[in-house]
Amino acid sequence: MCRHHAWIGPPRPVSALVLDPPHGLLHQSYAPADMRGGGTVNADGFGVGWYAEAAGPPVRYRSAQPIWSDTAFASVAAASCRAMLGAVRSATTGMPVTDTAAAPFAADRWLFSHNGVVRGWPDAVAKLAERLPVVDLLTLDAPTDAALLWVLVRDRLRAGEEPGAALADTVAGVAAAAPGSRLNLLLTDGETVWGTAWDHALSVRVTDEEAEVASEPVTSDERWRPVPEGHLVTAGPGTHHLTRIR
Secondary structure, eight states: OOEEEEEEEEEEEHHHHHTSSTTSHHHHHHSOSOOTTSOSOOOSOEEEEEEOSSSSOOEEEEESSOGGGOHHHHHHTTSEEEEEEEEEOOOOTTSOOOGGGSSOEEETTEEEEEEEEOTTTTGGGHHHHHTSOHHHHHTOSSSSHHHHHHHHHHHHHHTTOOHHHHHHHHHHHHHHHSTTOEEEEEEEOSSOEEEEESSSOOEEEEOSSOEEEESSOSSOOTTOEEOOTTEEEEEETTEEEEEEOO
């Protein structure tokens, strides 16, 4: 399994969100608390996407190295952001370890990540993939379950589907086609975070100024709350709500 974390709030350095928290993604890369049988560390790459204070598309940094060994990232992470989505990766056996296989995946204003596994890959989801434009399949970031999940979600977004519904419907469709899959998805446009809890843990923390959703709480703040299994969470500063996934 992988670990991921999305945050929105007042401008802060990327490093303060990814590298500095006591149980942030750096710590979770080598000492995760809840891998659920999906490995022991997250050493197969990482990625961080962030939105600067000015309007515009997110900046993205991805690497096939473990986050603890990528010395270049520390200097990049000094940048200020007002929203962020990051992930550390534990690759499923047989899937490639490359820069482009690391989340977050991106298009326009969107950042996306997947924590989990699609069971029976790739045969189980071949019928779902058949519905996608051929060009989308030919231009996958990597031949992985996470990259395909992103293209499935992106196709719905491009069709005008509401973001939360795009995530929930994708999870429901993949879960039906590939039973036993673990489908924690995160999506953000820099203003709102959407996340799904499907056969894996997910937590949310919201204050008047901040909102964050993560595989595991990154701090000891008592305002972290678990997202119930089988639910979609929609979060922004000062507000969040839960919706059951059909």
